[in-house]
Amino acid sequence: MIYKKRDGILQIKIFFxxxxxxxxxxxxxxIYKSFIKRHKELNEVISILEIIRMDxxxxxxxxxxxxxxxSLKKDYCLCEFFKNMQEDLSKEDGKTLEEILNKNIVEVKKTTNLQSGEIDVIKKLFLTLGQSDIESQQRLIDLTCENLKKLTGDSKEEIIKKGSLYKKLITFIGICIGIILF
Known part of the structure; x- marks a missing residue:
């Protein structure tokens, strides 16, 4: 009887x-996948900016x-942002581009893994669109793309260093706690 009770407790411990x-x-x-998603989203932003530059x-x-x-690029992380921007711009409610952008950028922060610095770069770029000649706007988009490409390199390093480290470290901590509890 005592052995059955111990076996039951042992099975419960093993389960937990x-x-x-x-x-x-x-x-x-x-956590590892969030690093990968951020890298993918940065590449998507660069692709969208290149489309905007061509337009x-x-x-x-x-x-x-x-x-x-x-916004037609449905598989990109910012398609909903662009759709909302387009809809807000089509309304004639007297809002400025900055007000519309501030409203919609909140959703980007919630729905993506982009960091605030990256979002600020995108925000500054969109605030300057339409305020100078086409060549200046294209150069600004190219410069922003180059800066974002550097950030993709950094994000790739973060995947290798931090992402893998967090994945292994947290698993190791779980194993250690399991051993201590056992």
């Missing part, structure tokens, strides 16, 4: 230790139309 280790692995994997080169599109064309 396994659950703890599995949970710690999943937490580490989630500006034709000079036939308004800012509203450029945002609409960017």
């Amino acid at each position: 230790v396994g659950l703890l280790i599995g949970s710690s692995y999943l937490i580490g994997d989630t 500006l080169a034709f000079g036939l599109y308004t800012l509203e139309e450029i945002f609409y064309r960017a």
Whole structure:
């Protein structure tokens, strides 16, 4: 009878230790995937900016139309942002571009893994669109793309260094806690 009770307690301990280790692995994997997602999102932003630069080169599109064309890229992280920007610009409620941008940039912060510095760079770029000649705007977009490309290099290093480290470290901590509890 005593052995059955011990066996039952041992099985419960093993179950909870396994659950703890599995949970710690999943937490580490989630953190690792957030680093990967940020890198992917930075590349998507660069692609969208290049599309916007090409649209500006034709000079036939308004800012509203450029945002609409960017919103058609449904698999990109900022498609909803561009759709909302286009819809807000089409309304004639007297709001400035900065007010519309501030409203919509909040959603970008919530729905993406982009860091605040990267979002600020994008915000500053969009605030300057339409305020100078086409060549200046294209150069500004090119400069922003180059800066974002440098950040993608940094994010790739973060995936290798920090992402892998967090994944392994949190799993190791889960194993250690499991051993201590066992």
